[in-house]
Amino acid sequence: MAKSIDVSDLDIYYGDFLAVQGVNMTIKARSVTAFIGPSGCGKSTVLRSLNRMHEVIPGARVEGKVVVDGQSLYGAGVDPVAVRRQIGMVFQRPNPFPTMSIYDNVLAGNKLNAKRMKKSEADSIVERSLKGANLWNEVKDRLNKPGMSLSGGQQQRLCIARAIAVEPQVLLMDEPCSALDPISTAAIEDLIHELKSDYTIVIVTHNMQQAARVSDDTGFFNLKATGEPGHLVEFNPTSKMFTQPDEESTEAYISGRFG
Amino acid sequence: MSTTTKREPQTEAVAGPVQRRGDVVFAGLAKGAGVLIMVALAGVGLFLLIEGAPAITASGDQAYGNDNIVLFVWPLLFGTLLASVIALLLAVPLALGVALVISHYAPRRIAKSLGYVIDLLAAIPSVVYGLWGAFVLAPAILPSYQWLAGHLGWLPFFEGPATTGRTILTASIVLAIMILPIVTAISREVFAQTPRMHEEAALALGATRWEMVRMTVFPYSRSGVISGIMLGLGRALGETMAVAMVLSVGIGVVTVNLISPQNPSTIAANIALNFGNASGTKINVLVFSGLVLFVISFAVNFFGRWIAARGQVKG
Numbered sequence: 001m002a003k004s005i006d007v008s009d010l011d012i013y014y015g016d017f018l019a020v021q022g023v024n025m026t027i028k029a030r031s032v033t034a035f036i037g038p039s040g041c042g043k044s045t046v047l048r049s050l051n052r053m054h055e056v057i058p059g060a061r062v063e064g065k066v067v068v069d070g071q072s073l074y075g076a077g078v079d080p081v082a083v084r085r086q087i088g089m090v091f092q093r094p095n096p097f098p099t100m101s102i103y104d105n106v107l108a109g110n111k112l113n114a115k116r117m118k119k120s121e122a123d124s125i126v127e128r129s130l131k132g133a134n135l136w137n138e139v140k141d142r143l144n145k146p147g148m149s150l151s152g153g154q155q156q157r158l159c160i161a162r163a164i165a166v167e168p169q170v171l172l173m174d175e176p177c178s179a180l181d182p183i184s185t186a187a188i189e190d191l192i193h194e195l196k197s198d199y200t201i202v203i204v205t206h207n208m209q210q211a212a213r214v215s216d217d218t219g220f221f222n223l224k225a226t227g228e229p230g231h232l233v234e235f236n237p238t239s240k241m242f243t244q245p246d247e248e249s250t251e252a253y254i255s256g257r258f259g
Numbered sequence: 260m261s262t263t264t265k266r267e268p269q270t271e272a273v274a275g276p277v278q279r280r281g282d283v284v285f286a287g288l289a290k291g292a293g294v295l296i297m298v299a300l301a302g303v304g305l306f307l308l309i310e311g312a313p314a315i316t317a318s319g320d321q322a323y324g325n326d327n328i329v330l331f332v333w334p335l336l337f338g339t340l341l342a343s344v345i346a347l348l349l350a351v352p353l354a355l356g357v358a359l360v361i362s363h364y365a366p367r368r369i370a371k372s373l374g375y376v377i378d379l380l381a382a383i384p385s386v387v388y389g390l391w392g393a394f395v396l397a398p399a400i401l402p403s404y405q406w407l408a409g410h411l412g413w414l415p416f417f418e419g420p421a422t423t424g425r426t427i428l429t430a431s432i433v434l435a436i437m438i439l440p441i442v443t444a445i446s447r448e449v450f451a452q453t454p455r456m457h458e459e460a461a462l463a464l465g466a467t468r469w470e471m472v473r474m475t476v477f478p479y480s481r482s483g484v485i486s487g488i489m490l491g492l493g494r495a496l497g498e499t500m501a502v503a504m505v506l507s508v509g510i511g512v513v514t515v516n517l518i519s520p521q522n523p524s525t526i527a528a529n530i531a532l533n534f535g536n537a538s539g540t541k542i543n544v545l546v547f548s549g550l551v552l553f554v555i556s557f558a559v560n561f562f563g564r565w566i567a568a569r570g571q572v573k574g
Contacts, residue, residue: 097474162464
């Protein structure tokens, strides 16, 4: 189920503006890969180009190759909708559908596939996904309550449940804990550890301790200079990255001497 | 004595919050505006009640040849509701489609100019709509009515005979065009306000554009759209000139036949056509029909709000 991702010579544009230039990396299957770097350096942009969410913004486009398990995402005739069904995403702010119950939120992605589901089948998907997101025990007695009735941390786990309900190959997380308190953050980080055995996970984070805690590999992004596009400075195993990085600027950023 | 003088300023400082002149003036203006609206509305209602009351006993010639006031008002009320409902049925799907194109489908530049054109429709005076309906649309649409009467004549709506284009269906089409701008404008605004993060949530799950609209845009904007429809319906119910000019009226007709020359008139159009020649109790009779329209408009609006509110509780 989990797949590896090969990114080669990726240039990402907003209209005529080159936001990210020349990204090359290999994201391993069944591992957690963290993207770190200062604001505006293109981490989230790269992440969103991995499931073709980048092009949702008018004028945005991508050059280069993203290959998931031998299949090019940007090849001719590839349907972005199909890509997004294979590669799930969790956003910075929890965004359950406000008009849907917890139950319906989990099934939202499955219902898009438009096939009729038996009630028992739907029930088991909901239970499996909520258990997978460590939310089942907290909500099993109120599945018909609106998704918005949950706390922020629970909402974010509901969004993770919604993303894994369709059994994607890859799970992308765009600063999933930045709107959450430390306890909810810890719950999500534990969850990431567990999900790693089934999914390839890519996480963008501003929190370097978080990157060190949850990830196997880390990519450090930075701007070449003010006004220049962002680029991938270094991509290495997390343990190496946080002890003896190859690049001086990586060390400067990680140790807080950013400049 | 000395203790009281000491205490007084203290209690004042605690109890009385600071009054700023700007706040006081603004609050007064806002309250005044609110009260003024209520007074105006109550004044209209009161006028209709007092002037309409004598009509309750009207009959015969005074009630335009009807035995009592109900027989006079009912066909008009029926015509009003029929024309408005058909206008809504025609306008709402079109308006929602146009609004969606403007807010979510068309490239920004085209969307903008399309929006302007639709808004422009609202600037055309209703007399012009009436003229256009009576002298352009009615003759042009007559062949289609003849076709309808010939091929779908077994339906009660298209019984015919189709001898004129100035039917209630034509009036409804004109009304539909007139309410299109307001329904479109309001729908477009609420569609565009759907939070980006909800739309992205749907897209990231692999929703197509249409599925995204169904999952996020429609539920989010439901109550706003209903408000827009209610405003459109309000305009359709009260529209006078266009209907009066387009419609070929049969006296006291109640029929669902949409394409015959004998059409039920509407309350507003009937008042406009007859008010000039009315005197004595006849004026009261016309005012009474106005009261009925007032009440119906109110009822329809409350009903619409109720539907909108119910939708929100669910969400």
